[in-house]
Amino acid sequence: MAVARIDLGSVSRPAGVRVVARAQSHIPAIAAAFNRGDVAESTLYHLPRSHVALSAGYEGGRRHRTIRNFTILRHKSVVGVCSLFAPAFAGVQLAIAIFDAASRGLGVGRFAVSTLCDVAFDELHAGRVELGTYPDNHAAIRCYEACGFSREALLRSSIYHNGAWRDLLWMAHVR
Numbered sequence: 001m002a003v004a005r006i007d008l009g010s011v012s013r014p015a016g017v018r019v020v021a022r023a024q025s026h027i028p029a030i031a032a033a034f035n036r037g038d039v040a041e042s043t044l045y046h047l048p049r050s051h052v053a054l055s056a057g058y059e060g061g062r063r064h065r066t067i068r069n070f071t072i073l074r075h076k077s078v079v080g081v082c083s084l085f086a087p088a089f090a091g092v093q094l095a096i097a098i099f100d101a102a103s104r105g106l107g108v109g110r111f112a113v114s115t116l117c118d119v120a121f122d123e124l125h126a127g128r129v130e131l132g133t134y135p136d137n138h139a140a141i142r143c144y145e146a147c148g149f150s151r152e153a154l155l156r157s158s159i160y161h162n163g164a165w166r167d168l169l170w171m172a173h174v175r
């Protein structure tokens with residue numbers, strides 16, 4: 001499907017897509033998407049995500065700045081989430097999920113990940129952005145590599161998901 005793109009330099013922004021600071025008004029759509037199982041196959045989160053837990057995370061992040069939560073909007077609808085938060089190892093950690101399957105594979109992830117890397121490097125003055133993904137999540141790995149991430153380690157049997165212990169591919173983007 002052809003998608004109009006607005007050129008922002010190194011990364012194109014798919015038309016109608018914005019990455020905005022999370023608002024309380026986004027939480028019902030986010031909770032519903034997690035709990036419908038839209039990203040259950042590939043998320044590292046425990047599901048379900050309660051409205052209360054998501055709201056508490058939102059409030060805590062807003063007050064203490066320990067987590068920077070963003071919402072991905074496409075034509076004003078909530079299509080995904082992305083965040084920067086305390087790292088497992090060093091720098092800041094990034095997570096992203098695009099709920100709407102029709103919004104995947106259009107460059108939305110690439111745009112959101114590179115936007116968050118700019119926030120991490122330029123505003124938070126982090127020297128490193130890290131993340132974990134399942135080694136068979138080829139779309140995610142391709143998206144991260146396009147944004148400058150490299151594979152660092154395979155954390156074996158590190159997360160219990162879908163009834164089995166799964167490996168996690170650890171990746172980082174270092175400025």
Ligand SMILES: CC(C)(COP(=O)(O)OP(=O)(O)OC[C@H]1O[C@@H](n2cnc3c(N)ncnc32)[C@H](O)[C@@H]1OP(=O)(O)O)[C@@H](O)C(=O)NCCC(=O)NCCS
Nearest residue numbers: 042097098104105106107108109110133138139140142143
């Ligand atoms: C992973 C995710 C964030 C990527 O965002 P996206 O908007 O779909 O990604 P982009 O369109 O920017 O880039 C995806 C790339 O992977 C490619 N791709 C898609 N499916 C693929 C597959 N099965 N195998 C290999 N590459 C694939 C696309 O062609 C694109 O590469 P290209 O631009 O060079 O053509 C998004 O798909 C998503 O949220 N998926 C569900 C939840 C998830 O997996 N979150 C990440 C957990 S670590």
